[in-house]
Amino acid sequence: MEQFRVGTRGSRLAMTQTTTVAQALSDSSGLGHELITVRTDGDILTGPLAQMGGTGVFASALRQALFDRTCDVAVHSLKDLPAKDLDGLSIAAVPVREDVRDALCSAGDAPLTELPDGAKVGTGSPRRAAQLLAARPDLQIVDIRGNVGTRLARVRGREDAAEVSTQAPDAARGDLDAVVLAGAGLRRLGLEHHISELLDPGVMLPAPGQGALAVEVRAEDAVGQAPLAMALQAYDDAAARLETTAERALLARLNAGCSAPIGGLARFSEDTDGPAVLQLRAVVCAPDGSAVQRAQAELPLDAAGGSVPRAVELGTQVAEQLIAEDSGLLAHVIDT
Ligand SMILES: NCc1[nH]cc(CCC(=O)O)c1CC(=O)O
Secondary structure (H helix, E strand, O other): OOEEEEEEOOOHHHHHHHHHHHHHHHHHHOOEEEEEEOOOHHHHOOOOHHHOOOOOOOOHHHHHHHHOOOOOEEEEEHHHOOOOOOOOEEEEEOOOOOOOOEEEEEHHHOOHHHOOOOOEEEOOOHHHHHHHHHHOOOOEEEOOOOOHHHHHOOEOOOHHHHHHOOOOOOOOOOOEOEEEEEHHHHHHOOOHHHOOEEOOOOOOOOOOOOOOEEEEEEHHHHOOOOHHHHHHHHHOOHHHHHHHHHHHHHHHHHOOOOOOOEEEEEEEEOOOOOOEEEEEEEEEEOOOOOOEEEEEEEEEEOOOOOOHHHHHHHHHHHHHHHHHOOOOHHHHHOOO
């Protein structure tokens, strides 16, 4: 292999993420690369995301392109990837993670606590909607979707953000008081000036995998000494790998996808004296925010390397805690 082909979705965020990954892999392997744009059902369908059925609408076409050998490397937002691994494919690298927090982008940069009474806040995510309502029951949640720029342009005073969008030029603009988006996406697009508040995970627990990328290849290309395999191994970040492994194991054990009202955040911390620790917090919310159930656990790790099975254990353990303590909420929001 003298050159590898990298599959990407066509959105501006996906292109930005893929370009960064492809360049890093080229730099470290000495191989050239070519970008292949793949249209996904998630980009074509226009219905509310939560009703589009099943998980992985964004990921499946990219994965198919790997199987078809249309591309050799697929770059996903890790949170859009179904929690179950697929035979024949391997997440060969989880690069250093961006900010994991959700960002409030509001008219006049008002923080969440200072939004006007009954403010209209846009999000297509049941997880964000439920946690917003748990914090501010007076809010009016508006179901929105579309690219980052399109969503930002729904906020009063931020209409110009639609210029960074490639879709829906005539979409509604300036009709909302705020939207909530992943801080990571805004940063990667250079749109961090639109962030009014990065929401504390105690108020808004992010989606499992938020802020992380997954670099997926055919399983045989992830191992061995070939230049691409070596570059992928070097590009994998131990902390991001452990955190996202625990978060994905949580979702997998709950049999939940990215549209479930479930938050999950693992943090790896390496103390200079004590052992490294992996902590995982999870939340399940009633869609209307009227009830939330939380669980958390932590695990000391001897070293970052070789700890991936322990991270799976942690995710499974927190999921089982939620299942054991379920008073009906969990069973209501997912098929257990
Ligand atoms: N579901 C769409 C999606 N997938 C990944 C990101 C942002 C980047 C990330 O979380 O890594 C977004 C947009 C958003 O949630 O605002």
